[in-house]
Amino acid sequence: MTSALALDHVSYRYEGSTKPVLKDISATFERGSVYTIVGKSGAGKSTLLSLISGLDLPTKGEVLCGGMSLKEMDRDWYRSWKVGVIFQSFNLITNATAVQNIVLSMNISKSKVKDKKTHTYELLERMGIDRETADRKVLKLSGGEQQRVGIARALAHDPAILIADEPTGNLDRETEAEILDIFTRLAHEENRCVILVTHSRKVTSIADKIYSIQHGQLSEL
Amino acid sequence: MAQRGPQVYIITNAIQNLVRNRGRNFMIGGIILVMIICVVTALMINNTSSGIIDDYRTRFGSEVVLSPNQEKIREEAQQNSSSGMIRMVMPQISAQDLVKFGDSDLLQKAEFSTSTNANSTDLTAANADLGPGGATRGFARGGPGGQVEESQSTQFYFRLINQFADFTNGTRELSTDYDTTTATSRYPESINEAMISADVMDASGLHLGDKITATGELTTPPNLDVESTDPSDLGSSLSDLATTEISWSLTIVGVYTDLTQTEEQLNQLRSAWADRRNEILVSLDTLLANLQEGKQGIQVSATYFLKDPMLLADFDAELRTKGLPDVWLVTTDATSYNQVVRPVEALKSISTTFVFVVLIFGAIILALLSSIAIRERKYEIGVLRAMGMKRLKVVAGLWTETLIITGVCLILGLGIGMAVAQPVTNVLYEQQLAAIETQNETSDPMQGGRPEGMGGRIQGGPAGMGMTLPGQGTTAQPLENLNISLDWRTILQLIGIALALSSVAGVIATTQITKYEPIKILSERN
Numbered sequence: 227m228t229s230a231l232a233l234d235h236v237s238y239r240y241e242g243s244t245k246p247v248l249k250d251i252s253a254t255f256e257r258g259s260v261y262t263i264v265g266k267s268g269a270g271k272s273t274l275l276s277l278i279s280g281l282d283l284p285t286k287g288e289v290l291c292g293g294m295s296l297k298e299m300d301r302d303w304y305r306s307w308k309v310g311v312i313f314q315s316f317n318l319i320t321n322a323t324a325v326q327n328i329v330l331s332m333n334i335s336k337s338k339v340k341d342k343k344t345h346t347y348e349l350l351e352r353m354g355i356d357r358e359t360a361d362r363k364v365l366k367l368s369g370g371e372q373q374r375v376g377i378a379r380a381l382a383h384d385p386a387i388l389i390a391d392e393p394t395g396n397l398d399r400e401t402e403a404e405i406l407d408i409f410t411r412l413a414h415e416e417n418r419c420v421i422l423v424t425h426s427r428k429v430t431s432i433a434d435k436i437y438s439i440q441h442g443q444l445s446e447l
Numbered sequence: 448m449a450q451r452g453p454q455v456y457i458i459t460n461a462i463q464n465l466v467r468n469r470g471r472n473f474m475i476g477g478i479i480l481v482m483i484i485c486v487v488t489a490l491m492i493n494n495t496s497s498g499i500i501d502d503y504r505t506r507f508g509s510e511v512v513l514s515p516n517q518e519k520i521r522e523e524a525q526q527n528s529s530s531g532m533i534r535m536v537m538p539q540i541s542a543q544d545l546v547k548f549g550d551s552d553l554l555q556k557a558e559f560s561t562s563t564n565a566n567s568t569d570l571t572a573a574n575a576d577l578g579p580g581g582a583t584r585g586f587a588r589g590g591p592g593g594q595v596e597e598s599q600s601t602q603f604y605f606r607l608i609n610q611f612a613d614f615t616n617g618t619r620e621l622s623t624d625y626d627t628t629t630a631t632s633r634y635p636e637s638i639n640e641a642m643i644s645a646d647v648m649d650a651s652g653l654h655l656g657d658k659i660t661a662t663g664e665l666t667t668p669p670n671l672d673v674e675s676t677d678p679s680d681l682g683s684s685l686s687d688l689a690t691t692e693i694s695w696s697l698t699i700v701g702v703y704t705d706l707t708q709t710e711e712q713l714n715q716l717r718s719a720w721a722d723r724r725n726e727i728l729v730s731l732d733t734l735l736a737n738l739q740e741g742k743q744g745i746q747v748s749a750t751y752f753l754k755d756p757m758l759l760a761d762f763d764a765e766l767r768t769k770g771l772p773d774v775w776l777v778t779t780d781a782t783s784y785n786q787v788v789r790p791v792e793a794l795k796s797i798s799t800t801f802v803f804v805v806l807i808f809g810a811i812i813l814a815l816l817s818s819i820a821i822r823e824r825k826y827e828i829g830v831l832r833a834m835g836m837k838r839l840k841v842v843a844g845l846w847t848e849t850l851i852i853t854g855v856c857l858i859l860g861l862g863i864g865m866a867v868a869q870p871v872t873n874v875l876y877e878q879q880l881a882a883i884e885t886q887n888e889t890s891d892p893m894q895g896g897r898p899e900g901m902g903g904r905i906q907g908g909p910a911g912m913g914m915t916l917p918g919q920g921t922t923a924q925p926l927e928n929l930n931i932s933l934d935w936r937t938i939l940q941l942i943g944i945a946l947a948l949s950s951v952a953g954v955i956a957t958t959q960i961t962k963y964e965p966i967k968i969l970s971e972r973n
C-alpha cells in the first residue's frame with residue numbers, strides 16, 4: 227500500500243540563502259495515524275510543512291502523495307482538496323467574517339456540501355465559536371478564536387491529510403484538549419493522516435509517531 | 448466533481464469584496480465615472496458631428512455643379528472674332544449627354560427634370576379660351592438670363608413633365624376618388640402612362656384607361672459657331688429652323704388636383720399653356736423616348752449626387768471620357784462645404800482627441816490604482832492561492848469587481864453624460880445652423896451654372912410657372928434641432944471602452960498575480 231504522504235530525499239534551501247534548511251530528508255506518513263514534528267525555533271518545521279502542503283517544491287528530492295510527485299500534480303487542486311492546512315499565523319482574510327472565510331474556502335475546494343453556511347456554523351460550533359462570533363470580522367476576533375476559525379477552515383472540506391503548524395499555541399488547556407480530541411478521532415476513526423508541528427508536550431502525547439528536526443535532519447524519537 | 452454553477456462564488460465573493468472595501472472602490476468608481484461622463488459626452492458630440500457631416504455631404508457636399516468656364520469662353524470668343532465684334536456663346540450639353548453622365552457608379556443618384564411642350568386633339572385644355580402659348584423656338588444670346596429671341600412658331604396648350612416631387616411637397620394631390628368605376632387613379636409606373644388634371648379630364652370627357660395622343664416638336668438648332676457680324680442674320684436664321692414632329696400615345700392612369708393656383712393667379716394667366724392644370728405628368732422614360740440626337744425641344748436638366756465628395760476628381764475624369772467639353776467645369780459646392788463642414792470636422796476631431804486623451808490618462812490612472820489595490824490585497828490573494836484557488840480565478844474575481852464598478856459607473860455615466868451632452872450639443876448645433884444660414888445668404892447654392900440641357904430655363908414660358916428649377920425638390924432644409932438620442936453605436940462604443948478600461952485593470956492584476964507565489968506572500972507577511 228502506498229503511503230498517504232512520503233518524503234523522498236528532500237532538501238530545501240531558501241532562495242538567496244547559502245545554508246540549506248532541510249537536508250536529504252526521507253519519511254512516510256500513513257492514514258489513520260497522528261504524527262507530531264518537534265524541533266527548536268528556526269529548525270525548519272514550518273518550511274517542511276510548506277513543502278508537504280504543496281505551497282513550495284523541494285530544491286532536491288520529491289514529496290509524494292499516493293505515490294505521485296507533487297511536481298507532476300496540479301498543486302492548486304492538491305491544496306484545495308487533498309490537504310487541510312492550519313497555518314501558524316492563521317492566514318485568514320481579516321476583513322471578511324469567519325463564516326465568509328470558511329464558505330469561500332469550501333467553494334474553492336468545490337465542496338459538495340449543499341448548505342455550506344449551515345455546515346460552517348456547525349463546524350465552528352464544534353470549535354466553540356457561536357453564531358454571533360462566527361459573523362464577526364476575523365480582525366475583531368481574539369488570537370485563540372482566529373486559531374479555531376483556521377482549524378475549522380482546514381477541516382471544512384474533509385481533507386485526507388490534515389497539516390497543522392502549532393495548532394493549539396493560543397488556546398487554553400480545556401479548548402486545547404477538545405481540539406486534540408478532534409484530531410485524534412479524525413486519525414483513528416475517520417482514517418485521516420494528521421501531521422502536527424508543536425512545542426507542546428500535551429500535543430506530543432496524542433502522537434502515534436514523533437519526528438524531530440535538528441540541523442536539517444529528520445529523526446524518529 | 449464539479450458542482451452545478453461552480454463559479455458563481457467568484458461573483459458573490461466579488462460583491463462581498465466590493466462592500467468590504469467601500470472606501471477604495473468609491474474612489475476608483477469616481478475616477479471611472481468622471482472618465483465615462485467625459486467619454487459619453489465626447490462620443491455623443493463626435494457621433495452628432497459625424498451625423499452633421501454625413502447629412503451635409505448627402506445634401507450639399509456631394510451635389511455636382513457643371514458650370515461653363517466663363518474665362519475660357521471669353522478667350523475663345525476673342526480669338527474667333529475676326530471683326531471687332533465679340534460674341535460669346537454659352538455652351539450647352541445635350542439631353543442625351545446629361546442622361547449618359549447620370550449613369551455612373553460614382554453617383555449616389557442622378558435626378559432628371561424633363562419637360563416639353565405638347566398639343567393633343569384628344570384633350571380640351573383648362574382655360575382653353577386663353578389660347579396657346581409657350582413658343583419653343585428661341586435661343587439665348589449672351590448667357591443665362593440673356594434675351595430670348597422669339598419667332599412666330601407653333602404654340603402649345605400642354606406640357607409633358609416628370610415632376611412628381613409636387614406630390615410630396617404638397618403642390619399637387621393624387622385624386623384617388625376620381626372616377627372609380629373604371630379604375631383607381633394612380634401614378635404613372637410604366638412608359639407611356641400619363642396623369643392628367645381633373646379639370647382637363649372633365650373638360651375632355653375622358654375616363655381612366657383611355658388612350659390619348661400628344662404631339663410635340665423638335666427643332667434643329669442653327670449653327671451658332673458660324674461667325675456673323677449682323678445680328679439680324681441671326682434672327683432670320685430662326686425661321687429657317689427645321690422642325691420634326693414627335694408624338695406620344697399615352698394611357699391615362701391617374702388624375703391629379705393642382706393645389707397652388709389661386710383665383711387671382713388664374714385671372715392673370717396669359718395663355719392656357721401657363722395653366723398648371725394643363726401639365727401632363729409622365730415618367731422620365733416616356734419623355735426621353737422621343738429625344739433625338741442634335742435636336743432641341745425636350746428640356747432636360749440633371750442634378751448629380753456623388754456618393755462621396757472625394758469622388759469628384761474621378762467623376763470629372765469620367766465625364767471627360769464621356770465627352771464633356773473642356774469649357775465645362777465640374778465642381779461641388781466647395782465653399783459652403785468648407786464653411787459648414789470644416790468647423791464640425793474640427794469639433795469632431797477635438798472630441799476624438801478628447802476621447803483619446805481621457806482614455807490614455809484614465810488608463811494610466813486606472814493601471815496605477817489597480818496596481819496599488821493589488822499590492823494592498825496581496826496578502827488576501829496569497830491566502831486564496833494557499834487555499835488552492837487557481838490564478839485565473841483570482842484574476843477573474845478581481846476582474847469581476849472592476850466590471851461591476853465599471854458597469855455601475857457606465858449606467859450612472861450614461862445618465863449624467865446624456866444630461867450634459869444634450870445642452871452641449873444644442874449649443875454646438877445652433878452654432879452650426881447659424882453658420883449654414885449665413886452661408887446660404889452669402890452664396891445661394893441654387894445660383895450659378897447648372898447643367899441645363901437644350902436651353903432649359905432660358906427657353907421656358909412665363910417664369911416660375913410650372914417650371915421647376917433643378918435640384919429644388921431634392922435640397923432638404925437642415926434639421927431644426929439635432930436630438931441626441933443614445934444610439935446603439937454610442938452604447939456599443941461605450942461598452943467597448945468600458946471593457947477596455949476594466950481590461951487594463953484586469954491585465955495589471957494578471958501580470959502582478961502571476962509574479963506572486965503564495966508562499967512568498969504569506970511568509971513576507973508573517
Ligand SMILES: Nc1ncnc2c1ncn2[C@@H]1O[C@H](COP(=O)(O)OP(=O)(O)OP(=O)(O)O)[C@@H](O)[C@H]1O
Nearest residue numbers: 240243247265266267268269270271272273274970
Ligand atoms: N523566506 C525565507 N527566506 C530565507 N530564510 C527563511 C525564510 N523563511 C524562513 N527562513 C529561515 O529558515 C529557517 C527555518 O524557518 P522555519 O520558519 O521553518 O522555522 P520553524 O522551525 O518553523 O521555527 P518556529 O518554531 O519559530 O516557527 C529559519 O532559520 C528561518 O530564518
Ligand SMILES: [Mg+2]
Nearest residue numbers: 271272314391
Ligand atoms: Mg514555524
